[in-house]
Amino acid sequence: MQRRQFLQAGLCAALAAGVRAAVAADKRTPKILIRSAWQTVNIGDIAHTPGLLAILEKYLPEAELTLWPRNVDMGVDQLILRRFPKLKITRTDEDRVAAFRECDFLLHGSAASLSEGDVRKWIKETGKPFGIYGVGVPQYPEAVVKLVVSPPSGPSTIEVLNQAKFVFFRDSVSMRRAQELGCRAPIMEYGPDAAFATDLTNDAAAEAFLKSAGLEAGKFLCCIPRLRISPYWKMKPNVEFHPGRHARNEEMKEHDHRPLREAITRIVRETEMKVLLCPEDSSHMELGREMLLEKLPADVVKRVAWRKDYWLTDEARSVYARSAGLFGNEMHSPIMCIGMGVPAIVCRWAEQTTKGTMWRDIGLADWVFDFDVEAEVARMPEAAVQMAKDPAAAKAKAEQARAFVAKRQAETMQTLRASLPK
DSSP: OOHHHHHHHHHHHHHHHHHHHHHHHOOSOOEEEEEEOOOSSBHHHHHHHHHHHHHHHHHOTTOEEEEEESOOTTTHHHHHHHHOTTOEEOOSHHHHHHHHHHOSEEEEOOBSSOOHHHHHHHHHHHOOOEEEEEEOOOOOOTTTTTTOSSOOOOHHHHHHHTTSSOEEESSHHHHHHHHHTTOOOSOEEEOOOGGGGOOOOOHHHHHHHHHHHTOOTTSEEEEEOOOSSOOGGGTOTTOOOOHHHHHHHHHHHHHHHHHHHHHHHHHHHHSSOEEEEOOSBTTHHHHHHHHTGGGSOHHHHTTEEEOOSOOOHHHHHHHHHTSSOEEESOSHHHHHHHHTTOOEEEEEOGGGTTGGGHHHHTTOGGGEEETTSHHHHHHHHHHHHHHHHOHHHHHHHHHHHHHHHHHHHHHHHHHHHHHSOO
């Protein structure tokens, strides 16, 4: 371990010990209600919740935790409970009312934006304190604002944020935007997306899949496609087709996947690595086949595997852990990779909010590429090729970012501990 990494690891251990000592000294057991678990059609949205639970388990082990979820179907509730068997989950409105009565503090988990109505309900019904952990403050160019899923944040959102004990923003651009809008919460800092801390695994499923796909640990990279705007009408039964979003996706999908194909082609031809095309949401299997697999040269496609089925966070993460790195158009699979010290390149655009800019906040500015800037589109394939050609250097860079994130996680938990009712 390099000296800097050793010192960072020691600092995190000391911070953790300090938080645990503070908990032990306070005989009152903290009871925290967690608002998270937004949807299950995306393994990144699933990852927010177990990530936050893992951080709390590490730094506030005596806390009683209750999850107030929006959606834990598809077996996600059992996935989480296997890892955190003491967790309580509210499943009815009666459960939610009881949790409001019993819990001392509301912790809003990582998300694209604030679930403003939920926090207002907590404020109105309890008057108890709350904090915000790793959210974005969406902002968009005027040309796309009518097409996006997460609406821009405005004065009403800032009004709620100003009542929080603390607000941790998942990227510095969001924090600056909130300040420009008038956010004056007592603590406003960068706080890593909770998905960095996800530690779910399914090694047996991962190894079986890799064997079936002809992939060996350390000898392949993962690649994830994505459209400009998630086509939820393909993933959720009650979401209507949106012609404007579909048109924007069709307009940009060749532009946004051509550099991925170039990277795959060069990796296969210039290195011994293979490539796995895999999903972050349940629309990506079809997209990966259409825009990547079927458009690759014949000599290249022989060393490219395609995941045809959706998976959950535990299996995906175990596959990523065995890869030499990941690149593509999604955000939370890269987050989970860096959380394990696995190299990861992020490609982003304006429709995705500013979440991709967090790569600059954690020291990975040369691994994020803005696909609204043609010069950055042109540079991306070379970065992926270099990741494949020098996996040791890429791993060292990823590990440095992981250590920075771990340090911030420890510091954010000190803030949470100090904000809990005594």
